[in-house]
Amino acid sequence: MNKTADTIDWSDPTLQTRSTATARQARLAGVGYLLVIAGGLFAEVAARGSLIVPGDAAATARAITDHETLWRWGLAVHLVYLIPAVVVNVLVSGLFRMVAPALARSALVFGVTAVTVEAVSLLHLFLPLALIEETGAVAALSDGQQQALVYLATRLFATGFAFSLVFFAGFCVLVGWLILRSRLVPRVFGVMMIVAGGCYVVNTLALILSPALADRIAPAILLPILVAELSLALRLAVRGAGQETVGR
Secondary structure, three states, rough: OOOOOOOOOOOOOHHHHHHHHHHHHHHHHHHHHHHHHHHHHHHHHHHHHHOOOOHHHHHHHHHHHHOOHHHHHHHHHHHHHHHHHHHHEEEEEEEOOOOOOOHHHHHHEEEEEHHHHHHHHHHHHHHHHHHOOOOOOOOOOOHHHHHHHHHHHHHHHHHHHHHHHHHHHHHHHHHHHHHHOOOOOOOOHHHHHHHHHHHHHHHHHHHHOOOHHHHHHHOOOHHHHHHHHHHHHHHHHHHOOHHHHOOO
């Protein structure tokens, strides 16, 4: 039977002990979430964002070749931060297991699926490095063909990443709904997470259905996402979670 904040007897000593453990779990989830956000900003903005030139395959290929180390670091950081991403999915969904077990499990499934799709998409980003390392094997390809392959690989990754965010949107919406049903975190964070999930879906659908629209709404549509996720991560890391965090 699912429990809401109003039906749980918080005076129960067992629940008080569990609340302390929940606060520690929330802080760990918050720290992990911050690591994921920091890793994502480095990989997406500092590494790939500074090297990929939209619409210019030749310039993109040259930038990656000239800054190979930065490209490798971006790929490595992205791969590594997927580990705390899985941990965060487990911890955050676990926080709400007592409130709504089915929804918490569903959030975990959405989160882990998103990480899986994202990890598979990362394989595309190794293609530029393979072309650099396997010069003999690709000698039959002209420079233009190799540049086109590099650019195509970056586009395929971006598409796969966008697909993964649809599943992550499910995680965000469910976590937001669980926050609204609980006293673990102030409800405003639940509203922000639901909005963030909606923004993820709109952004991905725009990329698929109308790239021109996607260009017009970016990066503005990403701002509510960053605010919501960063706010929740900081709240969990600094103050943890517990039924006493929301006024009665």
